[in-house]
Amino acid sequence: MPADFFHRGPTPLTRLAIFGLLSLALLFADTRYRYLENVRQAVAIALYPAARALEMPGLAFAWVADYFGSKRRLADENAALRQELVARAPATMGYARVEEENARLRALLDVRTRDAATAIAVQVLYAGRDPFAQKVFIDKGTSAGVHAGAGVIDESGVVGQVTRVYPYMSEVTLITDRDQAVPVQVERNGARSVLFGNGTGRSPELRFTSPTADLRVGDRLLTSGLDGAYPPGLAVAEIIDVVRDTGQMFARIVCKPLAGIDHSRFLLVLAPSAQLPARPEEPAEPDAAKKPGRAKLRRAP
Amino acid sequence: MGTFVPASPEEILRPAKFWFVLLSIAAGLALNLVPLPQALMTYRPDFLALVLLYWCIQEPRFVGVGTAWLVGLVMDVGDATVFGQHALAYAVLAYGAEYFRRRVLRFPLWQQAVQVALLLALCSLIVLLVRFVGGATLPKWTYLAPALVGACLWPLVSVLLQSPQRPSRSRRRDGF
Numbered sequence: 001m002p003a004d005f006f007h008r009g010p011t012p013l014t015r016l017a018i019f020g021l022l023s024l025a026l027l028f029a030d031t032r033y034r035y036l037e038n039v040r041q042a043v044a045i046a047l048y049p050a051a052r053a054l055e056m057p058g059l060a061f062a063w064v065a066d067y068f069g070s071k072r073r074l075a076d077e078n079a080a081l082r083q084e085l086v087a088r089a090p091a092t093m094g095y096a097r098v099e100e101e102n103a104r105l106r107a108l109l110d111v112r113t114r115d116a117a118t119a120i121a122v123q124v125l126y127a128g129r130d131p132f133a134q135k136v137f138i139d140k141g142t143s144a145g146v147h148a149g150a151g152v153i154d155e156s157g158v159v160g161q162v163t164r165v166y167p168y169m170s171e172v173t174l175i176t177d178r179d180q181a182v183p184v185q186v187e188r189n190g191a192r193s194v195l196f197g198n199g200t201g202r203s204p205e206l207r208f209t210s211p212t213a214d215l216r217v218g219d220r221l222l223t224s225g226l227d228g229a230y231p232p233g234l235a236v237a238e239i240i241d242v243v244r245d246t247g248q249m250f251a252r253i254v255c256k257p258l259a260g261i262d263h264s265r266f267l268l269v270l271a272p273s274a275q276l277p278a279r280p281e282e283p284a285e286p287d288a289a290k291k292p293g294r295a296k297l298r299r300a301p
Numbered sequence: 302m303g304t305f306v307p308a309s310p311e312e313i314l315r316p317a318k319f320w321f322v323l324l325s326i327a328a329g330l331a332l333n334l335v336p337l338p339q340a341l342m343t344y345r346p347d348f349l350a351l352v353l354l355y356w357c358i359q360e361p362r363f364v365g366v367g368t369a370w371l372v373g374l375v376m377d378v379g380d381a382t383v384f385g386q387h388a389l390a391y392a393v394l395a396y397g398a399e400y401f402r403r404r405v406l407r408f409p410l411w412q413q414a415v416q417v418a419l420l421l422a423l424c425s426l427i428v429l430l431v432r433f434v435g436g437a438t439l440p441k442w443t444y445l446a447p448a449l450v451g452a453c454l455w456p457l458v459s460v461l462l463q464s465p466q467r468p469s470r471s472r473r474r475d476g477f
Contacts, residue, residue: 012365012366012395012396012399012400013396015365015366015367015392015396016366016392016393016395016396019366019367019370019388019389019392020389020392020393022370022385022388023370023373023385023386023388023389023392024385024389025385026374026384026385026388027383027384027385027386027389027431029384030383030384030385031383031435036384039384040378040384043374043375043378044378047334047375047378047379050327050330050331050334051334051379053331054331054334054335054336055336057335058335058336124336125336126334126335126336127336127337127342128380128381128382130380130381130382131343131440131444132432132437132440133381133382135381137381164381171381178437178438199437199438200440201441
C-alpha cells in the first residue's frame with residue numbers, strides 16, 4: 001500500500017458509491033413516501049429571493065420596452081380595453097341578477113349554495129426546466145392563502161392546478177402535463193369526459209371516448225366541476241382533431257388548450273368553490289378506495 | 302483582455318478563490334432558473350453542470366462528487382423534480398470529470414468540448430433513466446440538444462472561469 005503523503009479522503013469511486021446510494025435512497029423516499037417535503041420547503045424558501053431577483057432582467061426589459069413604447073400604441077390598447085369592458089358590461093350586469101335569482105331558486109330547491117369564488121391574482125415567476133413535466137411557479141403561496149389543489153386560470157381558460165405550495169410561491173401543474181386530468185363537459189351537448197394532458201409538445205386528449213360519441217372538431221370543452229377543484233363552466237380546450245378508427249376501442253380526440261398555457265404571465269388562482277359531500281365508501285375494490293377525493297387522476301394502466 | 306486563449310497546460314494558475322467558485326456556481330444556478338421563452342427553453346444548456354464540470358477538472362480539491370451532489374439537490378428543488386435526480390446526475394458527472402481531468406486539459410478547447418458533450422449527454426441520460434422509472438415516455442431527440450449547446454459553450458465558460466486565476470505576467474508573454 002502506498003504511503004499516504006497527501007491526505008485526500010476517500011477515493012472518488014468510493015464517494016460516488018456513497019452519494020449515488022444516498023441519491024437512490026432520496027429518490028425512493030421522495031417518490032414513495034414524500035418524507036422530504038420539509039427539506040424541500042426549506043430550500044425553496046432559501047431560493048425564493050433568488051427567484052425574485054431572476055425576474056428582474058425580464059421585468060426591466062418589459063419596463064424599458066413599455067417606457068419607449070409609442071403613445072399611439074398605448075392609446076390604442078387603452079381604447080381596445082375600454083371597448084372590451086363595455087362589451088362585457090351586459091354580461092356582468094346580468095350576472096348579479098342571475099346570481100340572485102339562482103340563489104333564490106337554490107334556496108327553494110334546498111341545494112347548498114355555491115360559495116362566491118374568491119380568487120387571487122398571481123404572476124408567473126418562472127417555468128420549470130424539467131422537460132418531462134409541464135409546470136410553472138407563481139409568486140404567491142400559503143402566506144397569500146393559496147391552497148394545494150386550487151384551479152388556476154388566465155383570461156381565456158383553465159391553465160392548471162396548484163400542486164405544491166411554499167410560503168411565498170407555489171407550483172402549478174399545467175393541464176398539458178402528463179399526469180394532469182381535467183373533468184370537462186362539451187359545451188354543445190353537455191357530454192362529460194376527462195381531458196388528459198399528454199406531456200411536453202403533445203396536445204391533450206379526451207381518452208376512453210367511444211367511437212360513436214357525438215364530438216366534432218371545433219367543440220369547446222368546459223370544466224364540469226365534478227371534481228370540486230375547478231368551478232363548473234370554465235373554458236378549457238377546443239377539439240381540433242377527431243380520429244374514429246373502427247378497429248380501435250376508443251376514438252382519438254385531440255384538443256387544444258384555450259388558455260395561454262405557455263405564455264400567460266398573469267394568472268388567477270381560484271379558491272376551491274364548493275365543499276363536495278364526502279365520498280361514499282367503496283368496499284368492493286381496495287385499490288379504488290385507497291386515495292379518496294384525489295383531484296389529480298392517475299393515468300389508467 | 303485582448304487574448305481569448307485558454308491557459309496552456311504548462312502555465313501555472315493561481316489557486317481559485319473560494320468566493321469565486323461559490324459565485325460561479327450561484328451564477329450557473331441562476332442561469333438555469335431564469336425565465337425564458339418556451340422556444341429557447343428546449344435548447345437551454347445546463348449551465349450549472351458546465352460550471353461544476355469546470356471546477357471538478359480545475360480544482361478537484363474544492364469541488365468534487367460531494368459538492369456536485371449537494372448542488373444537485375438545490376437544483377432538484379428549483380426545478381421541482383424528484384429529490385435526488387439531479388444530485389445523482391451531477392455526482393456521476395463529477396466522477397467522470399475526476400476520471401478524465403488529468404488528460405482533458407492537454408487537448409485544444411474544441412476537442413475538450415467533444416468530451417464535455419459526452420459527459421453532459423451522460424448526465425441527461427441519467428436523468429432520463431430516473432424519469433423512466435417514474436413512468437416517463439421517450440422524449441424527442443431535442444432532449445439531447447442542451448448537451449450539444451452546452452459543449453459549444455464550453456470554450457467560453459472555461460476561458461471565463463479561468464481568467465481571474467491567470468497571473469497577469471503570462472498574459473503579456475502570450476503576445477511575444
